[in-house]
Amino acid sequence: MILPIYLYGSQVLRTAAQDADLSDREGLRQFVADMIETMHHADGCGLAAPQVGVSRRILVVDGNDLSDRFPELKGFHREMINPRFTFESETTCSYEEGCLSIPNVDAEISRPEKIRVRYVNLDFEEVEESFEGFAARMIQHEMDHLDGVLFTDHASPIRRKMLTGKLMNISRGNVRTRYRVKTDKK
Numbered sequence: 001m002i003l004p005i006y007l008y009g010s011q012v013l014r015t016a017a018q019d020a021d022l023s024d025r026e027g028l029r030q031f032v033a034d035m036i037e038t039m040h041h042a043d044g045c046g047l048a049a050p051q052v053g054v055s056r057r058i059l060v061v062d063g064n065d066l067s068d069r070f071p072e073l074k075g076f077h078r079e080m081i082n083p084r085f086t087f088e089s090e091t092t093c094s095y096e097e098g099c100l101s102i103p104n105v106d107a108e109i110s111r112p113e114k115i116r117v118r119y120v121n122l123d124f125e126e127v128e129e130s131f132e133g134f135a136a137r138m139i140q141h142e143m144d145h146l147d148g149v150l151f152t153d154h155a156s157p158i159r160r161k162m163l164t165g166k167l168m169n170i171s172r173g174n175v176r177t178r179y180r181v182k183t184d185k186k
Contacts, residue, residue, distance in 0.1 A: 003038045003052040004182040008102045008150065009171025011184055012050045017146045019082045020049075020056040022124060028058075029122060032079050035060050042179035044100045046138045048145035051101050053182065057082045059142035063135060070134045083119035083143060086128060088112040095137060097151045103177045105166055107155035111140050 006012055020028060031049075035058070039047040045066055049058040059080050063073030091113045098106040114132040117139060121127050131139055141151055152163060169175060173183045 001034045001037065002041050002180065003034055004180040005038065005042060005047075005051050005100050005177075006053050007170050007173065007175065007181050007183045008152075008167055009183055009185070010053075010101075012053050012055055013101055013145065013150060014148045015050065015055050016148045017048075017050055017055045017057045020058050022081070022120060025124060028081065032058065032060060032081075032122060036062070036079070038179075039100075042100050042177075046142045047100065048142045050145050050148075057146045059083065059139070059146065061135075061138045061142060063138060066134065073134060076135055078139070079122050080117065080119035080139075081121070083117050083139075083146070085115060085143070086118050087114070087116035087130075089114040093137075095134070097137070097141060099141070099151055100179070101145075102150065102152060102167070102170060103175050103181075105152070105163055105170070107152060107159045107163070109151055109154045111137055111154075115140060117143075 035047050038052060039060055045063060046061040049056045061078050063076035067074035089112045092110045093113045094108050094110045096106050097109045115136045116130045118128040173185060
């Protein structure tokens with residue numbers, strides 16, 4: 001089922017998500033499947049549960065559509081339940097980012113180049129895995145959503161100031177997308 005994506009200005013995007021309850025395995029699997037369908041429908045490469053209005057620590061990423069530019073992403077996809085960083089490198093890299101919850105906005109963002117994450121997979125096994133490059137960036141972007149942080153929070157002060165008008169319009173629902181969206185005001 002395709003879910004509406006909450007837009008900038010929605011309170012759920014600014015709230016730290018709670019751990020997902022692992023006891024409802026079938027419910028979690030269905031919710032993750034809905035998130036993946038929603039992400040693909042919106043042509044996204046990542047989605048976090050708060051972006052679909054659910055304040056739980058769940059994210060999905062899929063780099064396949066980016067593999068022309070980043071060959072290492074061919075076949076890369078993860079579903080992460082209750083993820084936590086166990087390592088973030090001091091070495092950083094910058095890249096232009098965008099977000100389904102902040103359509104038509106991008107900014108250059110600096111993030112750690114390498115990370116390690118402990119999470120529960122869809123087989124309900126605890127996994128600890130290292131990532132680098134664009135895969136690390138995708139995961140960090142989605143994990144920020146789980147902590148109530150948006151990519152624009154990491155932008156330079158001048159870029160944030162330049163985006164003020166666009167962000168206000170998005171928070172009012174004055175934005176065009178090809179996918180279903182929702183705000184606290186709608």
